[in-house]
Amino acid sequence: MFEDVSVYNRRAQNAEQLPDMLNQAVRAAYAEKGPAVLVVSDDLFSTKIKREKEMTSPEYSVPHIRAAEEDLNEALELLEAAEKPVILAGKGAQGASGEVLAFSEKLKAPVIASLPAKGLIPDDHPNNLGQLGQLGTEPAEQAMKHADLVILAGTAYPYREYLPEQAQAIQIDIDPRVIGKYYPATVGAVGELGPALAWLTSKLGEQDPAFLEQYQEKRSAWHDKLRADIDKQTDVLQPQQVLGEVQRIMERDAVVSLDVGSITIWTAKYLQLTGQKLVLSSWLGTMGCGLPGAIAAKLAYPERQAIAIVGDGGFSMGMQDFVTAVKYKLPMIIVIFNNQKLQLIEDEQKMAGNKPTNVELANIDFAAFAIACGGEGYKVETRTELQDALLKAKASKQPVVIDAYVEDISAVL
Numbered sequence: 001m002f003e004d005v006s007v008y009n010r011r012a013q014n015a016e017q018l019p020d021m022l023n024q025a026v027r028a029a030y031a032e033k034g035p036a037v038l039v040v041s042d043d044l045f046s047t048k049i050k051r052e053k054e055m056t057s058p059e060y061s062v063p064h065i066r067a068a069e070e071d072l073n074e075a076l077e078l079l080e081a082a083e084k085p086v087i088l089a090g091k092g093a094q095g096a097s098g099e100v101l102a103f104s105e106k107l108k109a110p111v112i113a114s115l116p117a118k119g120l121i122p123d124d125h126p127n128n129l130g131q132l133g134q135l136g137t138e139p140a141e142q143a144m145k146h147a148d149l150v151i152l153a154g155t156a157y158p159y160r161e162y163l164p165e166q167a168q169a170i171q172i173d174i175d176p177r178v179i180g181k182y183y184p185a186t187v188g189a190v191g192e193l194g195p196a197l198a199w200l201t202s203k204l205g206e207q208d209p210a211f212l213e214q215y216q217e218k219r220s221a222w223h224d225k226l227r228a229d230i231d232k233q234t235d236v237l238q239p240q241q242v243l244g245e246v247q248r249i250m251e252r253d254a255v256v257s258l259d260v261g262s263i264t265i266w267t268a269k270y271l272q273l274t275g276q277k278l279v280l281s282s283w284l285g286t287m288g289c290g291l292p293g294a295i296a297a298k299l300a301y302p303e304r305q306a307i308a309i310v311g312d313g314g315f316s317m318g319m320q321d322f323v324t325a326v327k328y329k330l331p332m333i334i335v336i337f338n339n340q341k342l343q344l345i346e347d348e349q350k351m352a353g354n355k356p357t358n359v360e361l362a363n364i365d366f367a368a369f370a371i372a373c374g375g376e377g378y379k380v381e382t383r384t385e386l387q388d389a390l391l392k393a394k395a396s397k398q399p400v401v402i403d404a405y406v407e408d409i410s411a412v413l
Contacts, residue, residue: 005284008036015047023056030060065174067191067199074187075170076203082149082168084211085109088132091116092154092173096194100153101125103197108207110215112140114155115264116282119256119273127212129219133162135268139218146211154193156181172196226270236407239263239337241383243270246307246335249390250276254305257293259314260285262343262411267309288317291334295321298330305394306332312361313342319369325399326374333393334401336366339408347410370401377401 002009008028012018021038029036079085087109093100097120104111104127112132113121121128130137132144144150147164152171156178157163163183171178171185172193179188189196230244243266250256258267258280279293290310298306315336325332340363346356370377375398378389386404393400 002035002037005035006037007032007034008038010037011039012041012044015044015049018044019049019051019056027060065191067172067189067196069199071187071189072196072199075172075189076200078149078168078170078187079107079151079200079204083208084147085149085151086143086147087111087151087153088114088144088155088157089117089121089153090114090155090157091120092193093117093120094154096154096192096197097121099194099197099201101127103153103201106201106204106207108209108212109151110139110143110212110219112136112144114157115268116278116280117155118268119276119278122274123272124274126216126219129215130222131268132157133159135265136162137222137269139215139222142218143215150183152183152185153197158182230270234407237381237383237386237404238407238409239266239411240270242335242337242386242404242406243267243309245383245386245390246309247272248387249333249394250307251305252276254307255279255294255297255301257290257297257306257308259290259293259308259310260287261311261314261345262347263290263309263311263314263337265344265411266337271309287314290314291318291321291325294332294334295325295330298325298332299328306330308332308334310334310336311343312336312338312340312364312366315366316361316364319366322370322375322399322401323373329397330399331397332399333390334370334399336401336403337406338363338366338403339406341408343408343411350410366401366403370399370403375399375401377403379403379405381405 008025010021012021025036025038085107087104089100089111100111100121110129111121111127112129115131115135118131129140129143132140144162144164147167150164150167150169152169154173160182168186169183170187172189173179174192176190179185229240252275254276256276256278258264258278260281279297281289290308294306294308340361342359346359349356367377367379376396380386380389380402389402393402
């Protein structure tokens with residue numbers, strides 16, 4: 001069951017194996033940055049084994065991989081010749097956002113982020129055009145179409161239809177297996193992203209800012225459009241308005257756990273991350289991940305604000321875990337977008353030319369549910385009610401559910 005989703009998957013057959021296998025599992029999780037699974041029967045942990053000395057060590061050495069200078073020199077030649085370069089930054093930019101921005105500013109190139117990298121590059125930076133793809137922005141899509149050089153920075157972006165047809169490409173990644181995996185790399189540099197970009201930034205000469213300035217103007221117009229969507233007055237709450245109000249109370253170091261569905265598209269488009277950490281299912285697209293993600297965030301970072309952004313479909317898949325948050329006294333804010341349907345499934349059925357079926361959900365009173373579990377719950381139908389509930393939730397020492405009734409609007413715009 002775990003084989004396809006784990007970096008280590010073993011079963012300890014006897015007590016003698018357990019210390020070594022547990023040690024290996026922890027190391028595999030760190031080294032391969034993924035989940036490690038060790039199956040252990042109940043009796044093994046209580047079984048005594050004889051060892052004269054410990055045969056495992058807590059020592060772990062982090063490898064530092066530097067890209068070959070000849071590869072970086074080839075990349076530098078492409079950068080110097082490019083007139084319309086675009087940087088596509090992925091999750092590999094974690095810990096290197098400063099280097100990405102410095103590189104962007106020196107190269108005079110716009111930055112586009114993959115969805116898993118949202119927040120790594122601040123959304124309020126003037127060079128950041130947002131995400132690419134179905135969950136992306138118009139300026140990002142246009143800039144990528146017109147690029148003559150793409151710098152894939154810590155990403156093996158898989159959606160070829162959103163990448164240029166014939167542009168040259170520089171791909172920098174710590175994993176040699178992904179160089180050219182989805183897009184033909186002209187130059188591949190295997191190494192840590194931060195040092196590679198810092199080297200390139202130090203060697204770059206003055207670049208023409210015309211292409212960047214053109215898309216900074218488009219970015220500004222796009223953000224004006226988003227702000228108008230958020231600020232417009234409507235009788236029924238709309239998803240983007242809820243995200244605008246969440247933005248107001250969201251702390252700069254908050255951890256935002258995002259569920260899967262139409263909620264993913266709305267959040268990618270309207271929520272601006274300027275230092276917050278985003279937790280999402282990404283490649284697996286697992287509905288129901290928002291609440292457990294917020295619980296994990298609060299356990300990992302007790303002093304940071306934890307916010308879950310979920311749809312009613314995703315929340316109802318694992319809502320019983322709210323009791324866990326109450327039991328362990330984990331303050332968090334869970335904002336439910338309640339439209340009594342699986343919105344994204346309906347949108348996809350319509351796009352396929354089919355009549356939507358089996359997308360309606362029962363109208364659960366999630367606020368009453370939260371209170372019954374021992375937490376706090378607020379049902380909101382207006383912007384004023386939402387603002388008041390969010391302020392109370394931010395100040396609360398308990399987990400809080402905000403059941404926001406939103407207008408039935410297609411997320412695929």
